[in-house]
Amino acid sequence: MYLPMHFREDRLETLHALIAARPLGTLIAQGPSGLDASLLTFLIDADASPRGSLRAHLARANGQWRTLATADEAMVVFQDQGVYVSPGWYATKRETGKVAPTWNYVAVACWGRPTIIDDAGWLRALVDALTARHEQGRAAPWATTDAPPTFIEGQLKGIVGLEIPIERLEGKWKVSQNRTGADRAGVAQGLDAEGADAARAMAALVRERGESRSRTRPGGASVLRDLVDDVAHGPADRAADRRAGAGPEAAGERAAGQHPRFHVGQVRAAGEGKRRGQQRDRQTRRHDGVPRGERKGMSGRLWMQPTKFSR
Numbered sequence: 001m002y003l004p005m006h007f008r009e010d011r012l013e014t015l016h017a018l019i020a021a022r023p024l025g026t027l028i029a030q031g032p033s034g035l036d037a038s039l040l041t042f043l044i045d046a047d048a049s050p051r052g053s054l055r056a057h058l059a060r061a062n063g064q065w066r067t068l069a070t071a072d073e074a075m076v077v078f079q080d081q082g083v084y085v086s087p088g089w090y091a092t093k094r095e096t097g098k099v100a101p102t103w104n105y106v107a108v109a110c111w112g113r114p115t116i117i118d119d120a121g122w123l124r125a126l127v128d129a130l131t132a133r134h135e136q137g138r139a140a141p142w143a144t145t146d147a148p149p150t151f152i153e154g155q156l157k158g159i160v161g162l163e164i165p166i167e168r169l170e171g172k173w174k175v176s177q178n179r180t181g182a183d184r185a186g187v188a189q190g191l192d193a194e195g196a197d198a199a200r201a202m203a204a205l206v207r208e209r210g211e212s213r214s215r216t217r218p219g220g221a222s223v224l225r226d227l228v229d230d231v232a233h234g235p236a237d238r239a240a241d242r243r244a245g246a247g248p249e250a251a252g253e254r255a256a257g258q259h260p261r262f263h264v265g266q267v268r269a270a271g272e273g274k275r276r277g278q279q280r281d282r283q284t285r286r287h288d289g290v291p292r293g294e295r296k297g298m299s300g301r302l303w304m305q306p307t308k309f310s311r
Contacts, residue, residue, distance in 0.1 A: 001109045001170050006178050009171030015108050016052055018171070019044045019078050023133075025054070027162075029074040029114070031067045038064050040162070042076065043129055049165040054110060055126055057159040065160045068114040074164060080106035081198040089190035091182035104175050104187075104202055111168045117161035124152075126161060175205045184210040 009015065019025070019042065027038045040056040054076060058065045068074060082105030093099045117123070128144055135141035144152050176187045184206055191203035 001107070001172060003170055003172055004178070007172050007174045009173045011171075012046075012051065012169075015169055015171045016044050016046050018080060018106060018108050019054075019110075022078050022080050025056075025076040025078045025110075027056075027064070027074060027076050029064065029068055029071050031064065036064045036067060038062060041130060041134075042078075043126070043133065051166040051169055053166060054112070054162075054164040056162045057123060057126060058162060060158050060160055065116055065162070068162065069116040071114055073111055074114040076110045076164065078108045078110075081201075082106075083191060083199050083202045085176065085187055086190060089183075089186040090179065091186050092180065104206070106171075106173050106175070106205070108169060108171045110164070110166045112164040112166045115163045117163060119161065120153075120156055123156050123159060123161050127152075127156070173205070173209060175202065175209045177209050181210065 023042050023044075024039060025042050027040050029036055038058060040058065042054045042056045044052050044054060046052045082103050085102045085104050087093055087099035087101050090099045124144075131142065131144055135143070176184045179187065188203040188206045188210075191199040191206070194200075
């Protein structure tokens with residue numbers, strides 16, 4: 001999943017909470033003729049594995065379960081309700097006019113090896129748990145025991161169970177963290193004015209996430225830290241981190257986490273080269289206009305050949 005650092009959410013409890021609140025997930029896996037997808041209602045069991053496990057059931061008539069029985073990996077995507085963000089809400093529109101529309105949303109993607117379970121007892125427990133979860137809070141909650149036992153038994157024969165221990169999961173909270181504080185305030189006000197529940201919920205998220213990233217980046221950041229960020233993700237995202245208030249550790253996390261192809265030693269050597277290059281530039285500026293024969297006393301090392309760094 002494309003995941004800029006300022007939109008990233010790693011807290012396991014937060015990711016599980018989104019799955020529990022928006023349990024309709026899109027199950028995606030490779031089939032014999034391409035990608036297959038099914039929309040299923042999942043339960044998240046936080047204690048079943050280190051990152052939790054997903055449980056659901058598919059209709060036996062849905063041929064995807066046969067593919068899942070031998071699949072090495074499946075992906076499930078959960079989404080909260082997204083909202084359109086008008087560029088007319090940005091303070092930047094009034095300042096420069098350089099704005100464009102976008103869409104704010106929250107999503108969690110999970111990966112793991114699926115297991116198909118064809119056991120009546122397991123399926124009955126799952127159906128009971130799903131029913132209890134979604135009937136809770138109703139004035140007259142329905143339970144599977146309200147239906148004739150033979151009817152429930154027949155229904156269970158028409159489904160198969162699915163369990164996916166989560167091996168990897170990623171959360172993306174794209175809620176205007178890459179905008180300035182004034183732009184975020186405009187987005188929140190615009191969404192509140194729309195009045196819809198989804199818009200007001202997103203406005204609250206924009207304010208919450210904006211406040212959590214309001215810390216400015218400390219001054220005097222090292223050349224190495226900037227270089228790590230430039231090499232790993234590009235100057236544009238480093239600038240976005242500064243606008244979003246991401247801490248100085250964001251660069252290192254990007255290089256180590258999202259870009260493992262860059263070895264720390266290579267980045268460190270490149271940083272050393274960049275520092276020395278800047279030092280030569282400063283010394284060169286100090287010597288501008290000084291006759292070459294008079295420069296030796298000013299710097300005995302300046303006129304050495306540039307050091308070559310091996311990669």
